[in-house]
Amino acid sequence: MPRVLRAPWLLVLPAALVALWHFAVAERWIVEGIIPSPAQVLDSWYTWIFGSAQATLSPYSGTWFDNVAYSTRRVLQGFGLAAAVAIPLGLMIGWNRLVAQVVDPTIQLFRPVPITAWLPFAIAVFGIYDASALFLIGLGAFYPVVVNTTHGVRDTNLLLLRAARLMGARPATVLAKVVFPSALPSIFTGLRLGIGVAWTAVIVAEMIAVKSGLGYVLWDAYYVGRMDICVATMFSVGLLGYLSDRVIVAAARFLLRWRTLEAHE
Amino acid sequence: MSGAPAIALERVRKEFAKGERRVLAVDDVDLAVEQREFTAILGPSGCGKSTLLNMVAGFEGPTAGRVLAGGAPVDGPSPARAVVFQEPALFPWLSVFDNVVFGPKTQGKPAAEYRAGAAQIIEQVGLSGFESHYPAELSGGMRQRVGIARVLVMQPQIMLMDEPFGALDAQTRSLMQELLLEVWERHHQTVLFITHDIEEALLLADRVCVMTARPGRIKKTIRVAIPRPRSIEVTTSPEFNRLRAEVFALIREESLRAAAESARAGGAR
Structure with missing residues (x-):
């Protein structure tokens, strides 16, 4: 159609x-x-x-953009940090058996601990500051990215590895020119899951660990009985989450053009 | 060095661990392939002929015996012994041209040195105009041409081909065989060609080694004295028919023996 x-x-x-x-x-x-x-x-x-044309007592009047900017910045920073650590680490875990044996069990042990359970720890260590929020967002987004990157690396076709080695590629070249592009679809799956977790984490963190952003507004509005603002916040988060996912999908479409051709075969 | 055969296998044996059991894939294989000779290894599936090729390529080591290339032991893959796999094994994220020049590019050769050669080889294998296509946009036959071009561009002394046309339809396969004959007339590399197709082996090779069923041994080596350059027409010549009948009998004998043996093994259980 x-x-x-x-x-x-x-x-x-x-x-x-x-x-x-x-x-x-x-x-x-x-x-x-x-x-x-x-x-x-x-x-x-x-x-x-x-904002409102008349003078208003509402503390929310005209503050949407500011709060959206706070939350978006935290998500981008935390998510960026997570991706910058998780993608190289995932590549190494998938590529090198020793790295996998040293690092992977620890990651798998920590992974089931929900980021909400990290809240008291984060506040105790980082205080009611941005660092708390970034820690929670980064940690939440880290797991799906590292796990999917590892999976993508291990899925690399053995024949492609052999072909590359045969054509004179050294291990570092094989990793950069064969393993990485081959794992890229899987890495993007991890990034899409990760950005979703990042938005969850930012709301949780802002409700408790910092005093600005959409999560803070949500909790504050609930306390003063402004359910209309609560619902508007929920829609706002949904919208932002959707948009950030679209951005990642667009980047994936662009970088994985060769794959869309395959799908249309 | 020039006196040594291009490829030599000396009393080569290869076992695989399969859970508790050890499976003997290849046993006591002696083979010498001379420089610029086109040798085909012909055998039923599961006879260990791909294992043989993987050892020459350097992907696997023998359990016993020696594998030599140009007189020196093989200790890993090298651009000097290029492989065309059964699946083309192209990089799906690279265009045809980038797939073809992957070898020289990763070996750090300057683009000026390989660009012209690559374009020429792409033309030889009939892929002109498809340089910027991705593998997903090509047919199976065209992909395998890219696989061959990618190997030719490295100017290997030795080409190892592991049933390269096995996955193609009959029509495309005979076109590819002609293409390979043409290319080989031009470059005259040493070729070790693995196949289970009798006609393919006889059409292409100077020498056909017929292997036994598992464990793989070389049962008999047959010299194909059909003059070159050859084309697909030689398959109807009396000499070709005589050779085909001879090889067919050998293979049939081998299949019957294997069937009888597996029946006996089944009965013993």
């Missing part, structure tokens, strides 16, 4: 959910005053983004 004809179908389910939400509030199917209506959320979200 052409893309243009497919578009309306994409909107069916979201529209139905918003309609259900609207009527559930308007018809009082749910207890009044707890869940705001879609219109209310949209209105508060608008004020949160663009």
